[in-house]
Amino acid sequence: MHKKILIPLLIPALVILLGSCGWQVPTSARVITNPTVQAGFGTKTFALSEYLGIDNISELFGESEDMRVYDYQDGGTTQKYLIHMPIVTVQVDVGDYLDQTFSQDIEPISISIPAVDFSSSFNTTVDIGSIAAGTITQPAPVSLPVAETGTSMTEELPATTLEMAGFDTVTLESGSLDLVLSLDGASAGFSVDIVSIELRNPDTNALISNATPNVAVPLDPGTTTVSLPLALRTIPNRLSLVVEVSISGGTFGTTRNINVASSLNNVVLSGATGIDFAGTNFPISTSIPVSAGSGFHSATIGAGAIDMTLAALPTGWTGFTRNTELSITQTGGLSLTQNPTTDTAINLPLTGETLNTESISVSGNFAISASDASFSGLSGGILTLGSSVATSITNFATLVIDAPSGITDPISYTEPTSPELLDWVQSVTFDRVGMALTLTNTLPAGNDLDITVNSAAFDLVNVENTFTAGATDETLDFVRTNLTYTPGPTMDFTITLEPVGLDDPSAGLLTLSNITPGGDPITISGRVDIIAEWSSASIDANSLAPIVGTFPEGDVIDLSEISSFLGDLEFDEIPVYLYLSGIDAGLQLDGYLEETHGDIPSGLIGSSSSPQTISLVPKGPVFPATGNVFSGTLPEPSITAGVGLEYSFNLAEVLNATPADLVLTYNFQPSGSVIISQTNLTARELTAELVIVLPLALNKADPLAPAEIVIDDLSEEGLDLFDREAGQTDEDMDRVFNSLKEMYLNLAYANSTGITGTVSLRQGAWESEPFTLASGTGDATFRMTEDDFQFIRDTIPFAPDIVISTNDDDLMILRNAEFTMTLTSSISTEVDETFEF
Helix, strand or coil: CCCCCCCCCCCCCCCCCCCCCCCCCCCEEEECCCCEEEEEEEEEEEEHHHCCCHHHHHHHCCCCCCCEEEEEECCCCECEEEEEEEEEEEECCCHHHHHHHHCEEEEEEEECCCCCECCEEEEEEECHHHHHHHCCECCCCEEEEEEECCCCEEEECCCEEEECECCCEEEEEEEEEEEEEEECCCCCCCEEEEEEEEEECCCCCCEEEEECCCEECCECCCCEEEEEECCCEEEECEEEEEEEEEEECCCCCEEEEEEEEEEEEEEEEEEEEEEEEEEEEEEEEEEECCECCCCEEEEEEEEEEEEEEECCCCCCCEEEEEEEEEEEECCCCCEEEEEEECCCEEEEECCCCEEECCCEEEEEEEEEEEEEEEECCCECCEEEEEEEEEEEEEEEEEEEEECCHHHHCCEEEEEECCHHHHHHEEEEEEEEEEEEEEEEECCCCCCCEEEEEEECCCCEEEEEEEECCCEEEEEEEEEEEEEEECCCCEEEEEEEEEECCCCCHHHCEEEEEEECCCCCCEEEEEEEEEEEEEEEEEEECCCCCCEEEEECCCCCECCCCHHHHHCCEEECCCCEEEEEECECCCCEEEEEEEEEECCEEEEEECCCCCCEEEECECCCCCCCCCCCEEECCCCCCCEEECCCCCCCCCHHHHHHHCCCCEEEEEEEEEECEEEEEHHHECCCEEEEEEEEEEECEEEECCCCCCEEEEECHHHHHCCCCCCCCCCCCCHHHHHHHHHEEEEEEEEEEEECCCCCEEEEEEECCEECCCEEECCEEEEEEEEECHHHHHHHHHCCCCCCEEEEEECCCCEECECCCEEEEEEEEEEEECCCEEEEC
16 A cells, blocks of 8 residues: 655744743841842743754654654764654565565364263162062961860960961051961850950061951851051061950860961061062162263263162162173164172273263163062162262264354455555566465364365465374465466455364364364464565556645644744755666655745745656665664755755745745656566665655844744743742732842853843833853853832833843754753842841
């Protein structure tokens, strides 16, 4: 892009000896009959750089980011400034146009790695109580003999034993022993009623259960049932049955039998000892979902295992054996089998298994057997066994996930061709053209990236390279050679990333290898840098539009303030140099640079009615990148304008006129054509630039009259020399003035400006006596009269200007010039008083 920046010719104003008031009055003085009292009023220091320096020059003409002002140190003693103003900059190294357009970072691509897991826990219930109850042998029927007495009586029948098998003892959570009673015969009128029944431990005679049914025992086949509760009781495998009966009638001497059939009913065991049963299967069945987040499809496991933990049987249980058989399957995925094992911790390797998103089925059974076994603490006869499944996968041999958009979508760059390239360049011959692609990726081994680059503008068709996987910075070139390029409206590059696992881009699936589940995201990032190794370019400037503009754009430069600084002085010659450089031959500019103020244009270089031809020079000036000092010799310019030089226009005339409406207008028409090459480029850019050398060389505006330099700090700031406030009465200060008889001002000065002449104080029509100002250091004294005292007393603020009058011609302000003065006063009074100031 053209940098069409035309900075105004800087016309600085000489602001000499201008500063803020620094004098101070004494705080008190005692005066006694005509004494002489010395009072110091302070020191004033004036450094010209404060008033005519780099910052002031830039500010006067409107600051520009491209305009630079330097302290020009050319070895002379006169203070000089140099103003550098680029007018236009055109790239002639055609490779730069491509760099500016395409060299950029690639938007990073992040691939999230799922942390796949199917851990779970589940319970399996085992009805040990029912199995154990099912192994108990019911008691055999018994007969209880009862004698017919012919009378009524109550008696306890001899105890009999009920025997069972399959256990030593059982503890019942619920259940009963049901006795079915009947008489095998009876004489006429004989009856038997059951008064009570007891179950006792035959070894200890301890009561286990009892009942008082008071029911009659019917004749066989009729029966009556008596139920003895056994809940929460522990019974042995032998029970002593004690029955009390009430009998009446019958035939004395006849014996009958009460038949007793017994059975354990509705039994729920909570514990037992001495239990035996063969292996009984209890099913295991659960479904475990796969947790992997979005984007996961499947994986082949490189390293990992399933750890399944089965709860152990309760503490204190003995005599049990448990065999576990498992099958872990997934539709289209896992298929694992665990043969029967007595282990409670089962490890199933997953290496080589395929895992997908379907739920995982865990099935199989527990086979539990008992031999002289003991258990306790069951509720409802049920044992609940907990199982847990923990997944540990440390590597995916392959992983299939959704491909990130940055992988599946080509990275395309299509930009309008730079207007400068279209305007200036007809064709370019490239030795090599394309891109250098630097890629950083954290893909593990086995995940190389194939890259394909295409460009219609630069005739790159499926140029391929492969980036090796790994956390490395690798740079590969995608170029074609020996191309003659004719700039078109657009320039383009398309980068297609093709991971080896992107078998079917349309499916949107990416297969990665050697992946750690749940690891840090894999990142792919990079940078595109253009390779534009050109050998020659055909440049034609004849068809270009003129380079036109004004400075400032849409505004004017107001230099009216410098009139108060210049006073009766004016600038002498100010040379202006124009440089056109960058290509060693073949191009030129035809045009002009004019300034206008007061609607009267004047040609600085050429004019609108008489354009000037400007030839190229080998090279322009080189300015420091940092700092504000330029030293050395300027190279020969394309054109110089200034008094006494080739053209009569005097830039100093504009400065001395101090216009308030200055506008600079430029119009340059490029022309010519040339074949340029890398070997005849003297710079990367074709530049047009102005250099103004501003020496602080001054003349009197009127050669026959002295020139005055007025320092009006005090009057500008409205400060009273005696620190009085306008409109207020200061009685002590009034008494001082009333008693004053004489006042002398003594000025000690150091003058390195090169200015000589006289100095006086002036306010309105009042002016002090002058004193002589010479170069170097010196002292000057002048006397103030009573009329002066009265003027000072009546004038608030008393803020006189310092007026320097000089008859010097060809005044050269010296480098780093300064002016310092120390002002003291002596006063004589006719009173004896102490005054507070």
